[in-house]
Amino acid sequence: MSLESLGIPTAVVITRDFVREAEVQRAALGMSVLAPVVIEHPLSSLTDQEIGARAAQALPGIAGVLLGKAA
Amino acid sequence: MSSIVYDPRGAVSADEKPLAPRLAKLDGIRLGILDNTKWNANKLLRRLRDELGRQHRLLEINYYRKESFSKFADPALIREIAARNDAVVTAIGD
């Protein structure tokens, strides 16, 4: 959000369990329209192959956030 | 007549801040990747960096590490990222 305030479009990737927290933080800090890019939980215990799948899941969303289209 | 009750929550108030202008395209931009140093986030971000680099003709890719996965990023780091990049991808959570 600090980066958005400085004029830099920012895509934030979060896992599904943290959607609610991100929503509350954005509302409290005044950027509720900044949409995160959501991938499946968990992340920390994954194999490299599973990480690749998560990356693939995130890419369309990232493009969407940075270009301003719905993902 | 109703009982007297109290709200223990306190108010939340925030002014809505405008977002940054969106990009027209992802080609030719300087992309910053901000790593929150949490477990597999760096592996995910490196994969995203490689994929985005493959799919788009990025001008440059700059990789930054936040000092702690849980604290807010250092303001000086944020300013540096903002000065040298057109867009940023980061990750939070587990």
Next chain:
Amino acid sequence: MSSRLVSRSTFSSGAPPEGADLVEWYYEQGFSDGLPVVPPAPATVDAMVEALGGEPERLECRVPPRWGGLTRQVLAVNMVMAGCKPEYAPVVRAALLALCEPAFNLNGVQATTHMACPLLVVNGPLAKAIGMNGGCNAFGSGNRANATIGRAIRLVLLNVGGGWPGDLDKSTLGHPGKYSYAVAENDASPFAPYHVEKGFAAGDSTVFVLAAEAPHSVTNHVANDPQGILDSLCSAMSTYAHNNAVSSGHCAVVLGPEHAATIAKAGWKRLDIRSYLWMYSGNRFRELAFEHRYGKVYNRNLPVWYKRDPDSHIPIVPSPDHIHLFVIGGEAGRFSAFIPGWGHMSAPVLRQIDGSSPGSARCVDGTCFL
């Protein structure tokens, strides 16, 4: 400048009729920690606001992750609900101000999947004056001041901070300290009190907050010298299961009075104890890396200056100053405790209760970063 109130004081079921069961009503609104709260009333709330210095709308701080505004009125309401007496007010407020210091990273502590929660230790004359317990059963239960001060902090973290389990509080397990985790140091300690070690005057009263796991009991009924007792503590510390082992940061060590007396009798001082514990506890890097059988491990949460060879000694925390030592507990029983912290993501905070600037401690505006 447009300002939008994101959350209003509306109740999900409206104000209850006169004579309604208010204990149930506060439960139904979702304002309880699981235990019955004391329904606040004008007399009790006003008395609490007065104990805070009046000015009910004065904002003390904002509590993450919801960033709710903790006004004196709101703090008073939560303290009454917890069962606090007005004389506890300066302690609860000082604790919350310390928790809301950026260095503590309360946002992270509230949200983490780890079980860590704030531990409060109070030092100085105020602890005794308000009846806090630093002796037998200090960590629970039976003492109103300890129980309700800790509970008031938790109610604020829930109601104002929004740290509701399953919602913004993602702690996988939680621990009983999330009901109440507040103690005083034992002022009959043979050593200088904790706050004096950190540069305050004995007559100052302070709050210390650390994001902490539950206490791990350390038994030693055999040794009659410092090394034997401290070796048992080192044993408790030298596991790769607690968070300090893999995430660095700060921890606490509690000496029971019998152990403390034995160590003091041998002439050891606080720094000797902390240094011994630091030097003789630790793990091998191979253990933290799980022998690299799940992939090569470096662990960027540990300081860069730790060697990462398989048999490198990895201290539990980066220095003896990352071990916060307290003498707490009853006179009988050869027990101490190790209390792991959360990790480098949070720094403990030591703050004078009335907020005025202390003596030679490294402090700014009454708050010391340790």
